[in-house]
Amino acid sequence: MQSNGLSEIKHLLRTHRLPHIWCPGCGNGIITQAFLRAVRRLDLDPDKICIVSGIGCSSRVVEYLDFDTVHTAHGRAIPFATGIKIARPELNVVVLAGDGDIAAIGGNHFIHGARRNIDITVIIFNNSNYGMTGGQYSPLTLFGEKATTAPYGMVEQPFDMCELARGAGATFVARSTTWHAKKLVDLIVQGVEHRGFSSIEVITGCHVNYGKRNCRETAVKMLQWQKEHSVPIERFHSMTEEERKKYFPVGIIHSETRPEYTEEYAKITRIKRDDR
Amino acid sequence: MNSAPKHPEQPDIRLMQGNRACAEAALAAGMRFFAGYPITPSSEIADFLASALPRHGGSFIQMEDEIASMGAVLGASLTGVKAMTATSGPGFSLKQELIGYAALCEIPCVIVNVQRGGPSTGLPTSPAQSDVMQSKWGSHGDYPMVVLAPSSVKETYELTIQAFNFAEMLRTPVILLSDEITGHLYEKITIPPPEAVPVITRRSPRVAPNASYKPYLPNEPDLVPDIPDIGTGFHFHTTGLIHTPDGFPTREPEEVRALITRLHDKINSRKHEICLYEERNTGDAELILCSFGASSRSCFQVVEDARKEGRKIGGIGLKTLWPFPDFIFHKLSSSVKAILVCEMNCGHIIGEVERVCEGRCRVEGLGKCTGTMITPSEIENAIKRIK
Structure with a gap:
């Protein structure tokens, strides 16, 4: 049975590093909690988990998690994670990254990680902007919405991270929001269990830098917006093209089985080893 | 594959390319992970x-790119x-971001840069030695760097092993700064038997995992x-x-100073051990030819020719470029009339030699940036201009 108390995940936190740096009302804590609940539910060995992040508000999360943690350079979490996973395939390697980090400066690494189908779980904290630097637009800022560097409204189109991941070859693709906190735990559990590249996008709130410029100036309004603009993937499928434009589908967007990178490479090593 | 001699009692003598020697030596040093991105003239590795x-x-x-290969x-x-990893000029520029990360986080690794002509795409298949300063200062911030420059296939083998040993011993990135000539050169090499290759591996914690362990707490005396x-x-x-010795971020001025100075001190305090060089006929020399990498081959040829004619010329071939071996030039600058620095660039190492010599002797440069090697006759012409 899943308990809602913090007691069941507190031992997975570096409590001596708290309080965290995030603003009151930030959604990052909800995602962190969901991730730890997933680790707990999967009963993973904490010694065999490695968490890798890049740069940004959400990437600071690794400091608070009591595993082997690597806070890398901006956008570079997936290359580090790739090296770690290849060298130690038995580890559960999880990348926690923000939308600017993973979709802009780290975008190339994201699509190639997906293409390789290397067994890494990527959880994307999508708050639609660069919060740490004060609210600039990211590749996931919605068309027409405002940011410090889009003061007259965003004129670029955003990526759909789930479609990008799927198109690039990711074999597990899911989306949730911080409103769907319990559903998020289920999706992370399935993403970590999946053998291959798993991408889980989580739409989260940054009312301090993003919401206030876009009529969602409180954490509650950010959550309400998530609730009103998301529909389960099953319902999304039955919508018309016109209806779909107003909503994000949440749930498992795509799941398939394809050869996983480290397993394929291990086949070569088994055959060639000591064949000198 | 021909990686072992047919008769174990006979020396393993081979005709080998410089880049291949680098790769073979890396395996002998215990390297078991390589990530790279295709680029001339390093791709053979x-x-x-x-x-x-x-x-x-x-x-x-x-x-998928040079940065990713450095990250992996x-x-x-x-x-x-x-x-x-192995790369060349343009790729080396891209790797700088994470070379700084490796220096700060004390992650042992070897970065091979087979130099080609630059700037930018430059001369992809022609030699240069113009990444000397980038290899020292390429990433942002204050950090130390160990850079080794081989001049032959044999030296490529030896210095690649040395690069891994320094990286592991000092917990730092080490750059093997080869060049297109040395990387593509085929020469005779005797591969040493494994038992003759000294291999150093990083120290592990001497205690069992515990919550109070400080992963970045320096050991005495090697820091x-x-x-x-x-x-x-x-x-x-x-x-x-x-970060502090426990690995977590800090902005406390004293803690910042402690980390940055330790990173420098752990390398600079062992300069005499790290700075490798070859000295020929320097004892009574009036003129010293100073060089490194492929260019030192031409310098040593001139030294040999000059000595046959009784001319008092000596040679210094630097194998370690950074940390810069100041001590060699402190001594030499008082005993020689002039030092001629020969390098395939517009003047990199010469600045260091001038700095250290402080006017005690003449320092002249033969800098060549034509995408072709410095020949012995060009050095002879430069010597004539000094006199």
């Missing part, structure tokens, strides 16, 4: 290792595996911490932020 690493139980991956190398090294490997139960944190 990746080509060979793609085939050889699975046979040695290691892993090879061609990443650091990830693998954090798990305790000896790791390497190098015993950082655990990922996956061994220590639950430690690695960050590119300035």
Whole structure:
């Protein structure tokens, strides 16, 4: 049975590093909690988990998690994670990254990680902007919405991270929001269990830098917006093209089985080893 | 593959390319992870290792770009595996971001840069030695760097092993700064038997995992911490932020100073051990030819020719460029009339020699940036101009 108390995940936190740096009302804590609940539910060995992040508000999360943690350079979490996973395939390697980090400066690494189908779980904290630097637009800022560097409204189109991941070859693709906190735990559990590249996008709130410029100036309004603009993937499928434009589908967007990178490479090593 | 002699009692003598010698030496040093991106004139290293690493139980991956290959190398090294990448000028520029990360986070690794003419795409198939300053100052911030420059196929083999040993011993990135001439040169080489190759491996924590373990606490006297490997139960944190011995970020001025100065001190305090060089006929020399990499071959040829004619010319071939071996020039500048620095660039090492000599002797430069090597006759002409 899943308990809602913090007691069941507190031992997975570096409590001596708290309080965290995030603003009151930030959604990052909800995602962190969901991730730890997933680790707990999967009963993973904490010694065999490695968490890798890049740069940004959400990437600071690794400091608070009591595993082997690597806070890398901006956008570079997936290359580090790739090296770690290849060298130690038995580890559960999880990348926690923000939308600017993973979709802009780290975008190339994201699509190639997906293409390789290397067994890494990527959880994307999508708050639609660069919060740490004060609210600039990211590749996931919605068309027409405002940011410090889009003061007259965003004129670029955003990526759909789930479609990008799927198109690039990711074999597990899911989306949730911080409103769907319990559903998020289920999706992370399935993403970590999946053998291959798993991408889980989580739409989260940054009312301090993003919401206030876009009529969602409180954490509650950010959550309400998530609730009103998301529909389960099953319902999304039955919508018309016109209806779909107003909503994000949440749930498992795509799941398939394809050869996983480290397993394929291990086949070569088994055959060639000591064949000198 | 021909990686072992047919008769074990006979020396393993081969005709080998410089880049191949680098790859063979890396395997002999215990390297078991390579990530790279195709670029001339270093690609032979990746080509060979793609085939050889699975046979040695290691892993090879061609990443999507130069930055990613550097990131994968650091990830693998954090798990305790000896790791390497190889590139050339434009790729070396891209790798700088994570070379700084490796220096700060004390992640051992070897970065091979087979130099070609620049700037920009420059001269992809022609030699240069114009990345000397980038190899020292390429990433932002204050950090030390160890850079070795081989001048022959044999030296490529030796210095590649040395690069891994320095990287592991000092917990720092080490750059093997080769050049297109040395990388593509075929020469005779005697591969030493494995038992004759000294191999150093990083220290592991001497205690069992515990919550109070400080992964970045330096040891005395070498100032190098015993950082655990990922996956061994220590639950430690690695960050590119300035950090305290427990691994977590700090902005406390005294803690910042302690880390930055230690990173420098752990290398600079062992300069005499790290700075390798070859000295020929310097004892009574009035003129010293100073060079490194492929250019030192021409210098030593001139020294040999000059001595046959009774001219008092000596040669210094630098194998370690950074940290700069000041001590060699402190001594020499008082006993010689002039030092002629020969390098395939517009003047990199000459600035260091001038700085150290402080006017005690003349320092002249033969800098060549034509994408062609410096010939002995060009050095002879430069000598005539000095006199």
